[in-house]
Amino acid sequence: MWLCLAITAVLGGTILHKLKTPGQLGKKVVYLAGLWGGACLLSLSLFGGLIFLALSCFLIYNYFSGQALLPVDQKAVLITGSDSGIGHALCKYLDEVGFTVFAAVLNENGSGAEELRRTCSRRLSVLQLDITDPEQIKEAHSKVVEKVQNRGLWAVINNAGIIGFPADGELIPMTEYKRCMAVNFFGAVEVTKAFLPLLRKSKGRLVNVSSMAGGVPMEMLAAYGSSKAALTMFSAIMRQELSKWGVKVSVIQPGGFKTNISGTSDMWDKLEKNILDHLSPDVQQDYGQDYILKLRNFLRFLNMHSKSDMSPVLLDIWHAVSAEHPFAFYAPGRGSYLFLCLASFFPAGIIDYCLKKMPKFGKTMPSALIKPN
Numbered sequence: 001m002w003l004c005l006a007i008t009a010v011l012g013g014t015i016l017h018k019l020k021t022p023g024q025l026g027k028k029v030v031y032l033a034g035l036w037g038g039a040c041l042l043s044l045s046l047f048g049g050l051i052f053l054a055l056s057c058f059l060i061y062n063y064f065s066g067q068a069l070l071p072v073d074q075k076a077v078l079i080t081g082s083d084s085g086i087g088h089a090l091c092k093y094l095d096e097v098g099f100t101v102f103a104a105v106l107n108e109n110g111s112g113a114e115e116l117r118r119t120c121s122r123r124l125s126v127l128q129l130d131i132t133d134p135e136q137i138k139e140a141h142s143k144v145v146e147k148v149q150n151r152g153l154w155a156v157i158n159n160a161g162i163i164g165f166p167a168d169g170e171l172i173p174m175t176e177y178k179r180c181m182a183v184n185f186f187g188a189v190e191v192t193k194a195f196l197p198l199l200r201k202s203k204g205r206l207v208n209v210s211s212m213a214g215g216v217p218m219e220m221l222a223a224y225g226s227s228k229a230a231l232t233m234f235s236a237i238m239r240q241e242l243s244k245w246g247v248k249v250s251v252i253q254p255g256g257f258k259t260n261i262s263g264t265s266d267m268w269d270k271l272e273k274n275i276l277d278h279l280s281p282d283v284q285q286d287y288g289q290d291y292i293l294k295l296r297n298f299l300r301f302l303n304m305h306s307k308s309d310m311s312p313v314l315l316d317i318w319h320a321v322s323a324e325h326p327f328a329f330y331a332p333g334r335g336s337y338l339f340l341c342l343a344s345f346f347p348a349g350i351i352d353y354c355l356k357k358m359p360k361f362g363k364t365m366p367s368a369l370i371k372p373n
């Protein structure tokens with residue numbers, strides 16, 4: 001038994017130490033090693049131990065074969081929402097390792113676009129692309145076709161996204177639900193449809209940046225979470241349909257990175273006014289002005305509990321783009337993998353309980369629920 005445990009520890013430790021793999025892979029190895037150690041402990045017999053040893057070796061071998069990365073070879077990739085945050089960092093990263101990057105930005109005259117032009121190699125081109133505007137999609141498509149000629153486009157990374165104004169589902173205005181859907185879902189669908197012919201030709205990669213909130217029900221995120229859940233499901237169906245064309249599809253479900261997605265106070269002012277303008281007087285009275293004005297703390301809270309080091313997402317997306325056999329799902333970020341597992345495999349009561357126990361952004365209750373003392 002001790003021998004088994006020792007081998008597990010050494011094996012797991014070495015693999016983790018040696019391989020700078022994307023988070024997902026590292027985690028799987030840890031779980032496998034843990035599983036194996038536990039099984040060895042339970043079995044307590046040489047025979048059982050040997051069986052588990054063989055089994056784990058087989059599983060680990062299976063994970064690592066086909067994890068080889070394809071050569072970069074100046075392959076062309078398109079990234080939407082490159083103005084800031086994950087998309088911006090990803091452009092710089094993929095440019096640095098040698099890809100030909102098409103950085104699609106919401107504002108070609110903005111500071112993000114300017115910085116990409118200034119700091120990246122000459123392979124990188126900045127494209128104007130509001131993913132909710134069909135005209136701009138067409139224009140970006142013809143520019144990409146013209147630039148790549150017959151080298152083809154290897155990958156499209158649907159990254160552009162908005163979070164909207166987090167609030168109770170009852171308070172979020174319809175305009176806000178529709179805006180989230182327009183960017184996070186229909187935008188990604190339309191971009192994908194436009195570029196799929198190029199991807200089918202290259203047997204390339206499609207990567208959608210969804211969110212942990214697309215798989216884990218989280219309070220205040222009714223509009224955002226639903227749009228991301230739609231994206232996640234669509235991607236899973238595309239994965240099945242596109243496999244016959246040789247196109248591999250991956251979904252990234254990050255959780256908790258410090259980016260501009262949490263917006264500025266100007267933006268919050270506008271969205272808050274939008275909510276107040278659309279509420280009927282009795283709903284407004286039930287929730288109370290005080291409650292509604294404190295909603296903006298949620299974004300501040302999210303940002304405070306987020307990590308500023310984006311390398312786990314970048315590594316995972318890089319893996320999805322370059323690995324011979326990329327995974328269908330990646331969950332970089334603190335707790336993302338754990339929460340997604342909880343939400344997928346356990347009774348609803350468990351995830352509800354866990355989320356209730358998490359630190360809260362405020363103890364404010366709707367005024368109709370506060371008992372007069």
Ligand SMILES: NC(=O)c1ccc[n+]([C@@H]2O[C@H](COP(=O)([O-])OP(=O)(O)OC[C@H]3O[C@@H](n4cnc5c(N)ncnc54)[C@H](OP(=O)(O)O)[C@@H]3O)[C@@H](O)[C@H]2O)c1
Pocket residue numbers: 080081082083084085086087105106107129130131132158159160161162183187209210211212213253254255256257258259260261262306
């Ligand atoms: N940060 C996290 O913790 C986290 C967690 C889960 C999922 N995600 C997802 O990761 C992706 C990237 O988010 P981020 O955190 O990097 O946020 P971000 O800094 O706000 O980046 C999103 C980018 O999308 C752009 N964009 C917004 N609307 C667009 C449109 N209609 N057309 C084209 N581009 C548009 C934004 O442009 P502007 O800057 O000009 O607005 C911005 O550059 C999003 O899909 C988000 O849902 C993030």
Ligand SMILES: *[C@@H]1O[C@H](CO)[C@@H](O)[C@H](O)[C@H]1NC(C)=O
Pocket residue numbers: 083084085086088111112258259260
């Ligand atoms: C947020 O946007 C500002 C300017 O719009 C930019 O300077 C900053 O780098 C962005 N932050 C991130 C994390 O992308």
Ligand SMILES: *[C@@H]1O[C@H](CO)[C@@H](O)[C@H](O)[C@H]1NC(C)=O
Pocket residue numbers: 106107108109128
């Ligand atoms: C960027 O600036 C150019 C030239 O001033 C202008 O034609 C273009 O419409 C601007 N683009 C955006 C998205 O504002």
Ligand SMILES: *[C@@H]1O[C@H](CO)[C@@H](O)[C@H](O)[C@H]1NC(C)=O
Pocket residue numbers: 158185188189192193205206207208230231234235236238239248249250251
């Ligand atoms: C991304 O989602 C869109 C629809 O939302 C879908 O058309 C596309 O195939 C998906 N791509 C990937 C890589 O998941």
